[in-house]
Amino acid sequence: MSWRHHGHGRGRAGYHHGNLREALIEAALALIPESGPLGFTFAEAARQAGVSPAAPYRHFRDRDHLLADIAQQGFERFAEALTAAWNDGAPDALTALCGIGKAYLAFARTQPGYYAAMFEAGIALDATPELRDAGDRAFAILRNAAERTIAGLPEGKRPPALMVALHIWSLSHGIASLFGGRTTPVRAMPMSPEDLLEAGVLVYLQGLGLPKQG
């Protein structure tokens, strides 16, 4: 948190606009793994950031507004991760789709604070226009991948790309949430979350009528 070097303790005038905002986001991201995305107050985020209880109101209306800002930043990073996975030189659409699913699992595992703010805080996607745009951009990557995938089917046999995208998203999200963390609700997992996802995507694509490798 670079702002600390600029004058922690100097009072209101000491904080640069962008730095305080980032400091509050970092504070919330540190609190979320312990108490969940709804389990901290605005005052606790201020304390964690080392600022006065009133300071957060300079940037955010309330805690949910802070969470919406975190979710927006999360969707932006998420879109970067999905784009990188998609561009990663996949030889075919099916491998590319699995690559996106695995980027989803990796994001959930490495960015639990963002993931919780994006998907577990009950923040509406239209809470702010910026959040809506960021969420739409991330989803567009998945939807494009679904469109590329079903392009391999004869025209009359193509399911709606939106439905395919929602299915792949739901399967990835379910596996990430249930089996991607430290604790899982099954005694002995027969395979890794990544392999479970890949197997599921392949069965699903078979069901659409796509060959195993295109």
Added chain:
Amino acid sequence: MSWRHHGHGRGRAGYHHGNLREALIEAALALIPESGPLGFTFAEAARQAGVSPAAPYRHFRDRDHLLADIAQQGFERFAEALTAAWNDGAPDALTALCGIGKAYLAFARTQPGYYAAMFEAGIALDATPELRDAGDRAFAILRNAAERTIAGLPEGKRPPALMVALHIWSLSHGIASLFGGRTTPVRAMPMSPEDLLEAGVLVYLQGLGLPKQG
């Protein structure tokens, strides 16, 4: 909360063992929708239940122990709901599997407090032997449904029932978590969560080589 009638305010001796435990569970279930499964302290649960801050320690080691007890009760109710869906006179295995998935969605929607304690609190399934047993019993229903489903395939072409059960579970969980609540991360959902799940299960079963209706 029937214990209230027996002597709210009478002090330690006034509470029957089972009633205090139930009162604390009810208090936590009331707190979870607002603050998440990790967002309340043991003392807040006591206050919500109208008992002294020390009272919870008569039944629970700490808040996570209380959450494990709630998750156990949740898995017991969940197993009842899944069993009812399974026995609901389904004409074939595919319809039965969708019935179980829809019972999953209904449980997530109507029992958000239990659902969060079971799946979003990071409580390990082996936190208590009772929790492990309850979780295992609920999963056994899903696994049996998966076994009945793949029994329709020739012997050499049957996938592992455990894997099928985990896929259906993950898809149901993903749809429930992403699209089953008040807020969803997609601008315009093309269909209800129930229809999205049914379509996904049917494509998946097609991919296994099962006919659309068996």
